[in-house]
Amino acid sequence: MPTHRRAALVTLAAAVLALGTPGLATPAPAVGATASSDVYVSPTGDDHADGTARHPVRTLDRARDLVRARVAHLRADLTVHLAPGTYRRTGPLVLDARDSGGNGHKVIWQGAGDGTLVSGGRRVTGWQRVPGRAGLWSAPAPRGLRDTRQLYVDGVRAQRARGAVPVTLTQTGTGYTASSDTIAHWKHPADAEFVYTSGEALWNVERNGLGQWTEPRCRVAAAEGTTITMTQPCWDNSNKRVEFPDIPGRTVSMVGPGRLTNGGKPSYVENAYELLDQPGEWYLDRSAHRVYYLPRRGEHLAGADVEAAAAEELVEGRGTADAPVHDIAFRGIEFGYATWLTPSTPEGFSEIQAGYTITGEEGWATQGLCQYVAGGTCPFASWTKMTGNVTFAYGRRIEFADDVFAHLGASGLELGAGSTDSTVNGSVFTDISGNGVEIGGVDGQTPASGVQVTDNHLYGLPREYHGGVAILNGYTEHDTIAHNQIDHVGYSAVSMGWGGWPDKIGDPATPNPSHDNAVRNNLIFDYMQMLDDGGGVYTQGLTGTSMTDGEKVTGNVVHGQWGLGKSVYTDNGCTYETVEGNVLYNASYANVASRHTDYRDALGNNDPTLVKDNWWEEGTADGDNKGLVTTGNTIMTGLSDVPSDVVENAGLEPAYRDLLDRRIGAPSVPEAPSRVGTATAGADALWVTFNPAFVDNGSPVTGYTARAYDATGRQVGEQSVSAAEFERTALVRLGVSAGPVTVTVTAGNAHGESAPSLASAPLAPTAATTLSAAPTAPRLRTAATAATLAWTPPTDTGDARVTGYRVTVSDGRTPIDVTGRDVLVTQPSAKGMFRVIGGLEPGTAYTVTVAAVTAAGVGPAATVTATTRSTAQQGRAVGQPNR
Template sequence: MRPRTRTTRTARSAFLVGAALLLSPLPAAEAASAPKVLYAAPHGSGSHCTLGRPCSLEGARDAARAVTGRDVRVELIDGTYELSTPLKLGAEDSGVTWAAARGARPVLSGGRPLTGWTVNGDGTWTAKVPEGITPRQLFVDGQRALRARGGPCAAAVCDATKTGMTGAEKTGIADWTRPTDAEAVISVRWRNYHCRIAAVTGDVMTFAQPCWTNSASGTDRTGPAWDTTTVDSSRYSKVAFFENARELLDKPGEFVWDSAARTVTYLPREGENPRRSKGVTPTSEGLLVLDGAHDVRVTGIGFAYAAYQQPNTDEGYAGTQAGLTLTGATGPVDHAGRYYTKPAAALTVRGGRHVVVDQSTFTHLGGAGAIFEQGTQDSTLTRCRFTDLSSGAAYIGDTEPMPAPELVGARNTVSYNTIRHTGVEYTDAVGIWAGYEAGTVIDHNTLDDLPYSGISVGWGWDQPEARQSVLRDNRITNNRITDVMRAEHEQHDGAAIYTQGAQPGTVISGNYINRSAYGNTERDGNGIYLDEQSSHIAVTQNVITRIGYKWVSNWADYGIDNHATGNWTDTDAPALAGTGSTMAGNHTKLDRLPAEAVEVAAAAGANGRGSVEQLRPDLARTGTVSQSSTDGTATAANAIDGDTSTDTRTLSEAGAWWQVDLGAAHHVGQVEVWNDTSMTTADFDVQLAASADFSDATTAHVTGKALRPTLLDTDTEARYVRIRVTGTGRVALAHVLVHP
């Protein structure tokens, strides 16, 4: 009796289409030049790799190695290729194209289905987990579930030290059934930490090692010597949340892993059914690895459910910057971060030459999307889509400033990709990162909804290594970067485009940046940030709007020879610091984008013609301002000068106020209140009135500090707009805009 093959209807259709194509006669010249085509299928076997009897991925790889001349194309039939280990390609696999068969959407998956859900009395579901699997992520019907988490714990209760943390009794952690399955998640400025609780003794918690030591200042290996962003530093203010405890499972879409019972317990969302819903957890770390291969093309293939195992171990996640971590219990002191570790990725290219990855999708990943490293050159990542990743989308290059010639990353291109909703778990990750790279092109990408910086190029902080390295001639051009440095994630000191290190010949041009650190609670959200020793960089013809702080910034005067020219922005910024740096011909303090700027912004991004959020006219610009008092030289006019980096400030007094007279009654649709750089203004009324005595005022109260900005939709007629504290305090503002 012939065994039945497991072939889906879609796969059969692809077989038939492919067969028809193979049977179609080709001209003799075309037939002679056509590549050898091999086929792979999710359940393929054998060694001939024909359309009728496709191979497994490994079988197709091995068959391709036997083809002389190496003009080979491996086509993947539709379906999900479940991998427990990555497919590995080496130098002997050079010259092969790996592509989706016509009409097919093959997906390489590192996921393991969780089945046999039982329903508990409290409405949760529980499933047993096979040995060897530690679920860090869970996806139900393709939607990410969150590890059960609580609220923040202030430093006054959860006091972090070099050896551990207080607060176990006051938070109730001491009474949890399994506190050692839980993790503390902490953000300090640009860093993110995830360390598992190792033990609870009274009110004191200790954490897995070396995660905690590598997160604390005692290691002396966590970055620049001046750094104060470790878990036990003066910058530490709280634990963002503890996660993965049964006691925290209280919101639909959350789950918890119990390492003793080896179970996952999930609180379902509305409409989910334990018999029909599919739960998947990533288990395979990496799906495709190219090591030393050249002239390989990967096209039209999906990558899903790849794992990132390190955070599950005692190493944890001791974040340093941009999704890289400090690992190892010991190591050399190296404040330039030479020994930091990149996250695991679904696809990794090491030492590649002329590798092309295009039209592929990366989704539902426990780590990063793609990595080009260890001397990869002349390779391209293009027209791919990245969404729902725990870490960043693309990592290009390494952190060694002067590598051996064969390890220099050079002339790699990241272009026309769409990157959305990445850094979901590790919020210090960036969309696209490039280390010490030469001739890298990052062009026409769309990046949206990211917790920290969008694009980061360069490394080394203020260390000597950053002055003389292989960094040079990089191009960051025509990218669309929107809604990055999202304020709710509390990752600071970044930008839509961020650079480090001297990189002669580098150009940042034609980019559209809108809403970076918008609604922020600190003064350091930037559009383009030439940080530390960023030098010899041209910033030209970018459109930069709705930025939390400065549209262009380089606070360090040891970054030299930077030039910002011909950019369009709705705010202003101080002159660039550093010898030889200039700002000229920039169009600043705009309340409408001119047609030329709109054209540049619309052309940016992966699709070529995108929407542009036009600026709204500002009625306050031409108004007459006053305030109840003035502290020093911080005059009332600083709040309508179009510059969010200059502030006005009153004395601290009862009912302190600032106001603008618009000159005549206008319809006021919205008021934007931008707090000063010290976030001073809090608990205040915004009053809109037609009369100067405010007897007819409409009032909106804001509790707590104003953000950058606080937006108030008003929809009323008014001539006067006043901002007034309701108790005793100061009014201190960077910017007030009144929109019709």
């Protein structure tokens, strides 16, 4: 147990022992009376009490008011002791400068860890079976609940009712024309929300959003006959983004397309009573004021704790530049069951990147477009950030330690503009709809400075806005993100910086105040599990004014990427970044992506970047490419090639590793997989791939089952695969005798099987007889005893899809079969592939071939020959590979 947690629990135990019979009130001290002791709070207390250990108050607001009267002359830290229990909120606990510590002392809000919950939820009770609907239950909505986007059963998030769009849609200027009036006959068509899931175009999986990294959402305004009208401004903000008149297809935002892709076709529809058909789904009928739910196996609603998220904020620190809120700590508290209702309004969720959206009636025309359009708001790219359920602005020396942020409907914790010298330490972030932690902003306000996010566990997010990231860092100074473990996330793990997109049109990145930020010694794995074009550490825009004060990405271990991206992604305008001493492996097509032209002058140099002394698989040669310096990196064949202290130093430090054992909510079945794609595996089978379930609900995923259905809905095929095998191959071979068929996939764990995924597009198996062409541009980047084989996927794959590669080495070893998700996602866009070949002899010439594998067989090979370094060469320049 970490020392800070142990001390907190000892303090709490003493407080609880001193409470005596809770709720016995004594008169509050008179106005102006001197109060010097700590404040005690209990869910069974009384707000007319004096807040002593024997006579605690009941609400956080009353405790705040007592603190406010005592902080003027602090001689020691003042602690607000929160007894175990649930503190329900209808709105935020608002703190401002009057609630701050002083004289070098803090105000500490001290909870009991897992026993103290600050909740924005409303309990749903009175469940009854719904006549005529097998398995469906309903209950009256809690009093005061006007709307919600989240429902939880014993701490397990339920899925808003969803399904395939039941009609064919043709996009219009205001929405769609439908092939039938089905949606118009739904009980409440204006509740329905269309979701546009993006990602790399893969097999027969459509790309439907506003860039591979986004998942926008817009609600239906009305459905009358076959006319479907979408809400405004969400619809225009997602379809009328301004484009440069002289650069066809290039939006002035320079981020993604100008309108929803694939003809504006939604990937699926959510939040309709008619879609309630899978265990774990729910729907709120706002007109009837009733909640409907289909229980999962083993759930019994009569005794379950069912919570509807109601409050949108739990704590709000309202500092200003002139009167910051400061010296406040929150320790041992769980924050949960808050929602965020803006996406349910006509504003919708018109995503740009990382949870930032375009908002406002004319947002598409002006927001964040600054110098590029008349009336554009500045600075460039200052779009609307997703709010936090716990948020501070202009907070100094704010501390969160040993806390839990879970079951939340927006971002978890926002330390916004003007946040200074604040810490987030030893905490858990999971089951959050959007970003986990947000630091600073990009709108030109006072940047965050000196924020430290260290030794936290962030996982199983984002749950709803899948373009969100675990840690989002805007324009900041002297920030440190270190020793965190980030795993099982839908998109990028850490996102740093902003405003670099103007380099796409030859302009310099937006000036910003960022400098001296560090991302170090984090353990990041199983990331980009749903969307594409991101990284373990993603950085964008100017990071400083020189290599000295630019961003440092050091000592991180990053592996297990699923989507199309990089381990460390230095994107548009990323300038003065150092990537040093990291361990980077199992990425899609690059460990470090780093070459962008520096448009701050006309010299034609690249953005200054240093890639040094990393252990990686990419094997790029040393050199100085116009300011992009690559030096001293080592090709790794496995973790045994990396010094053990480097690996052991990444992630949670020893005192915090018990966070990995902390369980949030009751164990349950996994979340359903997503983005199911199929391809022919011959005349009698289909290949099936999908995005795995990155939320296991407290019990690891053990396997997946794919099922095929014909046009009548009859099951015509089934095949299971272990989770380990699917991780290795990214494929399931599903026997099918005829077609076309659709395919769904479920994930299983010790608690059962998930709901099925949304179905794939129909496809029939066909014979495959034409082999793929050979890969192109083979390269062998050598060290002394290992080499990286790199190649470009073939563009002509014959009459089937590439499912692997066959590599042969001239030393006579058994051919190497290359499989994995990168095989699938790199081929459509011809992104480079690479694999490390180990066990080579120094100073020896090798010939290596690589051929594409499809259902038709192994195609012709590409060949490359190179000589490994001698031992002497390797000693002089460790890890400097040849081309």
